[in-house]
Amino acid sequence: MDSCPKKILLLCTGNTCRSSIAEGLLKHKLAQIPEGVCKPEVVSAGLSAFDGSPASEEAVRAMRERGIDISSHRARNVTRDIVNSADLILVMTLAHKRMTLDRFPEARGKVFTLKEYISKNTSLDDITTELSKLHERIERKKAAFSQQYGARLEELNRRRMELRNELRLVEQEIEKLHKQFDSCIDDEQESISMLEDKLHQLDIVDPFGGDIEAYRKTVAEIEESLDKLISMLGLVK
Secondary structure: OOOOOOEEEEEEOOOOOHHHHHHHHHHHHHHOOOOOOOOOEEEEEEOOOOOOOEOOHHHHHHHHOOOOOOOOOEOOEOOHHHHHHOOEEEEOOHHHHHHHHHHOHHHOOOEEEHHHHHOOOOOHHHHHHHHHHHHHHHHHHHHHHHHHHHHHHHHHHHHHHHOHHHHHHHHHHHHHHHHHHHHHOHHHHHHHHHHHHHHHOOOOOOOOOOOHHHHHHHHHHHHHHHHHHHHHOOOOO
């Protein structure tokens, strides 16, 4: 985004851990920026939040260690009005992005994972497009394989039920055919695994249920991403 957004919305699931931490950190950092530089309004919400819930004790403690008090934070569930009023929506995981766009398709183009938005080398759209192509290739191979061997597999399965004394030989042939199909999609499966690993790298890990060290790691991870965000938006003189 070339221009400074007027309002940034930070989203996670319950608005008691990651997005509350991100809101507190970003507000704290923006408060230290000199006057005359664009300072977006920062708000947070949850996709499945219980309105009025406080930030988790661990989140409050981890942030207090950084000199930031979020004890007054209260969770709120995201609404269409909140989404529409934001110029930039930063979510914590790819799953959050999908859920947001499913519920608010009009927000397309301004919803990103935090790590996706600040990344210069990772294109989420490119990854998902490549994944889609690989899955389509598998489906085409599956259809061709079924056309070539489907009738034979059905025949062998009938024989297996009717001719128990031939079961061992029949199942050996079935196993061979399945292995033949598996071997022809090895390249696609390996590529899918590598691309899905890249997608997970765009998520900010949920510390909910973890100990204080998990929350400290999440604070550090979010802060690193927000520092890059501030730099990217040109908020530092």
